[in-house]
Amino acid sequence: QSLNASLLSPYMDSLSESKFNNGANFAVVGSSTLPKYVPFSLNIQVMQFLHFKARTLELVTAGSGNFINDEGFRNALYMIDIGQNDLADSFSKNLTYVEVIKRIPSVITEIKNAVKTLYDHGGRKFWIHNTGPLGCLPQKLSLIQLLQKKDLDTYGCISSYNAAARLFNEALLHFCQQMKSELEDATIVHVDIFSVKYDLIANSTKY
Template structure:
């Protein structure tokens, strides 16, 4: 593993191979890993496409999959890379009717655009947890009738429950022209919804949780392109949006500490995705990326190459060359190259509280 940290400062292919080294080091599961994911487009492996029939066209998926899989990226997402670090199959969306899977390695409830509020709008976090409860009840019902290759009670109890949500709650509030103070006032309610989800899953027998905080919202090219007031920091990101994201993350960290003391026999790991992504933008050149605030797949040219009328995959879009070193794929989501770096940083444990390895849940 020696040299991985320094390798990132050279070129993209080097840290891709470095990720592989980290991934292979984490494949020592004693039992088959089961993962359940709740969240938004950062983790959606095809939920929007299968749940609403919403078309997500090429060039999404052009890298690795060589076809559109419903992921908003040119290739794999962070959750895909984390699953591969366990030698596990990629997670299938819960609503994918023709997947042919029996969900033995878990299921993905994350859907593009999801937020915590309002609670009963598909596919809010609350709805995703309700879907999970239905999925669990039906699976156990079938297991008791002798159906094989389904997750049993032990599988649900030993699974990892990954939650990555909140970005859209903040982004939607700003998009509705709420003031900074009004956006901040909404944070406690969003945090309560995440707490409620954790407690609800805990009551269903979940004991192992992995919670991602939200990234630097003010560095997303879409947000930068559409913002009317440009209060930019030294990196060219919107200060107020990032400040809101940091306050949300502080509240989520505090909430995670509280849940840890309340849910005595549970393990809850909080991961600082904000620090990872902000570092990626700050040190883009060191990691082999250029123009960290420019979109690979979009329209309009510098400074952001984002036009809300001509988004990635829609008529008239332009896309960077394969292998070009971009951080942003479409203005909101990262390229596979950026996701690879983010996943490797997550696996390093340097951004986790407490510092527990990602594969902790699949050991006896």
């Protein structure tokens, strides 16, 4: 609202009902990078985008006006925010902390594959969020009876969950830096959501 912009249209909206001039939203609550090929993992969302782009350009070629054209897709901002559900799912399966950490490289690989696929299909501007403080989520804190009190930090968050989130974020930052050097004509912005959200919790009286 502060940007005076409309909400993004859900991808599932019919092209006959929405022109998607303001963008398309492929996000699904609970989505993750793994396992692959299940609704709606990251690679499925990328496949949906490729189908959406192909169909839209078909309509443009056929003379339908006001749809996003090839230049529009090339100049679009591609926002990616995923990975937290992968960590949460790992912990919910009672994997050890070490086992959860070992899964992080596979998650990063899926994000890398998604970015490179979008790049290969013309995407040049990427906005990539890291994951927030997983251990501060009320849903996770509701499980505290199953955890030892010593696993809580100063602000009442689950330390091991947040430690895993930080390691994931370090790997994601390294990936973004790597992509900046590999995809020289691309703009990749890494957004540190963890620090913003954790500061809100740690210094709540300021807000």
